[in-house]
Amino acid sequence: MDWEALRLSxxxxxxxxxxxxxxxxxxxxxxxWSHFRGKGLVEALLALPLVLPxxxxxxxxLVSMGTRSPFGQAFEAAFGHGLVFTFEGLVLAxxxxxxxxxxxxxxxxxxxxxxxxxxxxxxxxxxxxxxxxRIELPLAWSGILTAIVLSFTHTLGEFGVVLMVGGxxxxxxxxxxxxxxxxxxxxxxxxxxxxxxxxxxxxFVTIGTSYALSNRxxxx
Amino acid sequence: xxxxxxSLAALFLVLxxxxxxxxxxxxxxxxxxxxxxxxxxxxxxxxTKETGKTVKLSFGSSGNFFNQIKEGAPFEMYLSADxxxxxxxxxxxxxxxxxxxxxxxxxxxIVPPGSTLKADGSLKDLASAxxxxxxxxxxxxxxxxxxxxxxxxxxxxxxxxWDMLEDKLxxxxxxxxxxxxxxxxxxxxxxxxxxLALSPKLLALGKFDLIPAEWHDPLRQxxxxxxxxxxxxxxxxxYVQSPAARAVFKKYGFVLPGEK
Numbered sequence: 001m002d003w004e005a006l007r008l009s010x011x012x013x014x015x016x017x018x019x020x021x022x023x024x025x026x027x028x029x030x031x032x033w034s035h036f037r038g039k040g041l042v043e044a045l046l047a048l049p050l051v052l053p054x055x056x057x058x059x060x061x062l063v064s065m066g067t068r069s070p071f072g073q074a075f076e077a078a079f080g081h082g083l084v085f086t087f088e089g090l091v092l093a094x095x096x097x098x099x100x101x102x103x104x105x106x107x108x109x110x111x112x113x114x115x116x117x118x119x120x121x122x123x124x125x126x127x128x129x130x131x132x133x134r135i136e137l138p139l140a141w142s143g144i145l146t147a148i149v150l151s152f153t154h155t156l157g158e159f160g161v162v163l164m165v166g167g168x169x170x171x172x173x174x175x176x177x178x179x180x181x182x183x184x185x186x187x188x189x190x191x192x193x194x195x196x197x198x199x200x201x202x203x204f205v206t207i208g209t210s211y212a213l214s215n216r217x218x219x220x
Numbered sequence: 221x222x223x224x225x226x227s228l229a230a231l232f233l234v235l236x237x238x239x240x241x242x243x244x245x246x247x248x249x250x251x252x253x254x255x256x257x258x259x260x261x262x263x264x265x266x267x268t269k270e271t272g273k274t275v276k277l278s279f280g281s282s283g284n285f286f287n288q289i290k291e292g293a294p295f296e297m298y299l300s301a302d303x304x305x306x307x308x309x310x311x312x313x314x315x316x317x318x319x320x321x322x323x324x325x326x327x328x329x330i331v332p333p334g335s336t337l338k339a340d341g342s343l344k345d346l347a348s349a350x351x352x353x354x355x356x357x358x359x360x361x362x363x364x365x366x367x368x369x370x371x372x373x374x375x376x377x378x379x380x381x382w383d384m385l386e387d388k389l390x391x392x393x394x395x396x397x398x399x400x401x402x403x404x405x406x407x408x409x410x411x412x413x414x415x416l417a418l419s420p421k422l423l424a425l426g427k428f429d430l431i432p433a434e435w436h437d438p439l440r441q442x443x444x445x446x447x448x449x450x451x452x453x454x455x456x457x458x459y460v461q462s463p464a465a466r467a468v469f470k471k472y473g474f475v476l477p478g479e480k
Contacts, residue, residue, distance in 0.1 A: 014235035067292035082292040148228070167293045169249050170276040185279070185396040186257055187421040 001194050004171050005179035012087070012175060013155040016094040017148050020102040023095075024147050028106030029136070047100045054097070058164025061093050065165065085167040090175075093165050097158060098151040105150065109143020110136065142214040149210035153203045247274045248453040249294060251285040253301035253441065254361075254396035255325055255368055255413035258421070259472040260299065266468070267459050273452045281394035283365025289314055295446055296453035299460075301325060301395075301413075302367035303442035310444065319444025322460055323474035327371050327436065328417045330402050330428040331409035339409075341429035343379040349408070350384045358385055359401035359410030361392045367439055368395035372411035374436035402426070414473035441474075 031043065049057060065083040066072045075083045083089040113136060121131045137144070159177040166173030168182060176195055183192035252260050257279050268274050278285075278295070286305040289295055290312065298315070299322065300306050309315045329346065331337045336354045338345040349355050360376075361369030369391065376382040392398030395413050402410025403425040417428040445457050459465055466476050 010235045014232040018232055018236060062291070072292075076292075081294075084291055085288065085293040167288050168278050168280065169294065170278065171247075172249070172294070174278070182279070185254070185394070185400060186261075187400070187419075187425075 001191055002179040005174050005176045008171065008174065009156050009176040012090055012094055013152040015091045016098055016155045017152050019095055020098055020151055021148065024102035024106045028103045029110045031107045032110035046103055049097050050100045054160025055164060057097060058161040061161065061165050065089055084165050085169060085173060087172055089165055090162060090173055093161050094155050094158065097161050098154055101150040101154050102147045105143045105146040106140065109140035113139045145213060146210055149206050153206050156199060156202065246450065247276050248296035248450055249276045249278055250297045250456065251278050251295040252299040253282045254279050254394035255301055255415045256299060257396050257416060258419035259415055259468055263460065263465050263468050266464060267456055271455060273455060275452065275456050279396065281366040289446060294448060296449040297443065297445050297457055299441065299443040301439060301441050303440045306442040306444045315444040315446055316449060317444065319442050320461060321440060321477045322443050323441045323469045323476060325439035325441055326414040326433060326473060327368060327375060327411050327431050328414050328428040329409060329431055330412050330417055330426045332403045332405045332426045334405065335408050337408045339427035339429045341431045343381060347379065347381055350381060355388055355408050357390050357407040358388050359390045359392060359398045359407045361395040361398040366394050368413050371436040371439055375411065375431050378435040418473045
């Protein structure tokens, strides 16, 4: 059992969710209520990671974040180290990969809020900030929870992108999914089996919890 | 619900913190060819026992590590299964000197229990099995970027079997994965590193026989410290050339530099 890899995966999941939630809330809300030319294009772009093979995405990330890319060089100049094969690089990649998992459930949740409710709030003189906190977020929270659970569990399981931009460095980029692959290659089926079972249980529990919570919300 | 959300937020904070604190430990990360999977793990353990220092090992195909080091991967030492990769990195100014030859590898034909194929290093049985049509799948490492895959291809070409076998090949991303495929029972066999076949884990999984060393270019395995190497990596580099390390390499079937 590779606890370091598990810790790393959990940390990666937490960073991804932490950064993606505010992004998801604002982008999801914007997409839910605005109409503009090219909205379909924006939605398609944000949904792209759902259908793109992770290796394709990983390849583009490797090329665009690598030490020979302008972005990679700018990052290195600013922080003293490159972006590929580092934890920060994985966080960035993971955010991009999880965009649809965070935004789509939130967008659906915001779309489900009746426009009259918001109008009533506006008539009562709520500022848009207070409207978000007091009315919109509580009404959309099951969507937000789904987004959190989906992007977190999806991060735990992400393999292809991490393999391309991570480089399987213990304690830095070797996540649990990579560790399982690594253990299989070392003919260590016992560890691989244990980690796979743990990942399965963890995924089942998180997704089960989110279903249970959203069902309760619907009934209650 | 508020309590639930705030405890969720607290949980994420706790999870995220280790990501911040990670840079404290400074055990060097060492990129090593997959054929070293067992030998180098044993060496690293001995090294830790003797010096109290730890190294982190990352195993994969030499060609992939070569590309990753060029892209700026933070490896402090690189043990390649093919010395030309090390020479190329040296030319690009990414290593400290030309490094050192640490071992010469050999390849074996390995067959899983119950295979119709005989473990015969002269590949004569493979030739007749191919003619008889009993070979459905055969595993080697990817010759594009794995030195052991190249050696396997060369040996099969020498034996005149490459053309017949080419469309039956399953390619491992590295030689360790090829060994996984070869012993899985879903293939009739494969060509893998002698050092892997000799490990206790694989001894139970198949029979093997050495392929003549003249059938392929020698697998001259070279290592080098990268420009990022620190003190521990330098100590480990010296350790890999020590008599204790040579004994381990020998145990795993490697021919040592300066020996026959």
